[in-house]
Amino acid sequence: MRGAENIREAAILRPDYMGFIYYRKSPRYVGDNFKPVWGPEMEGVRKTAVFVNEPLESVQEIVNCLQFEAVQLHGEESPAYCGELKQAGMEVLKAFGIAPGFDFRQLEAYEQVADFFLFDAKTSAYGGSGKSFAWEQLMEYTGSKPFFLSGGLDTDNVKLAVDAAAELPLYALDLNSRFESAPGVKNIQKLTEAIRLIKQP
Numbered sequence: 001m002r003g004a005e006n007i008r009e010a011a012i013l014r015p016d017y018m019g020f021i022y023y024r025k026s027p028r029y030v031g032d033n034f035k036p037v038w039g040p041e042m043e044g045v046r047k048t049a050v051f052v053n054e055p056l057e058s059v060q061e062i063v064n065c066l067q068f069e070a071v072q073l074h075g076e077e078s079p080a081y082c083g084e085l086k087q088a089g090m091e092v093l094k095a096f097g098i099a100p101g102f103d104f105r106q107l108e109a110y111e112q113v114a115d116f117f118l119f120d121a122k123t124s125a126y127g128g129s130g131k132s133f134a135w136e137q138l139m140e141y142t143g144s145k146p147f148f149l150s151g152g153l154d155t156d157n158v159k160l161a162v163d164a165a166a167e168l169p170l171y172a173l174d175l176n177s178r179f180e181s182a183p184g185v186k187n188i189q190k191l192t193e194a195i196r197l198i199k200q201p
């Protein structure tokens with residue numbers, strides 16, 4: 001998200017989190033002069049800054065400056081790096097790119113320093129690929145920490161995604177590129193439809 005009106009319209013749908021991309025190589029990068037004035041509709045929506053291997057000092061500066069409540073880390077950030085941010089009071093969402101052969105045992109080192117895990121399809125772009133990973137691999141996750149599921153989610157598969165994780169601690173679905181009319185611009189109608197689908201029994 002980056003446009004003020006688009007942010008406002010999306011917030012009215014009451015997502016639990018809203019993400020802002022601070023990765024320069026992404027077509028969704030918020031830009032160097034992103035200075036949103038958070039409106040009342042953002043109350044209760046956790047403002048989340050998304051980073052890829054960003055220096056810690058820069059993360060801290062951005063978070064403090066724009067009052068982000070959570071950070072979503074999509075690079076090779078170490079447990080110690082995550083721990084620093086958690087210690088500083090941020091909610092930490094540590095993302096992992098899942099590909100065939102992914103070893104879920106590596107998550108153990110992040111148990112104490114991440115509030116949530118996020119499982120995404122592994123790509124060289126680190127995120128926002130519009131691609132899904134093989135959700136059967138989720139069965140190899142035996143941890144209890146709740147996770148966000150992401151990667152290629154769309155209106156035609158959100159329900160399937162929820163079903164695929166039925167016995168697992170799925171906490172949230174992360175909707176991104178397939179809900180855009182252009183990079184960084186969310187299609188509000190499509191988001192509305194996805195939320196309806198997710199909430200229907």
Ligand SMILES: O=C(O)c1ccccc1NCC(=O)[C@H](O)[C@H](O)COP(=O)(O)O
Pocket residue numbers: 019021023026027028050051052072074120125126127128129130131132150151152153174175176177178
């Ligand atoms: O969206 C991006 O461009 C992006 C780039 C680099 C790191 C993370 C990025 N997005 C953060 C996300 O969590 C996405 O929602 C996730 O990668 C899924 O994206 P998509 O497959 O487009 O639904």
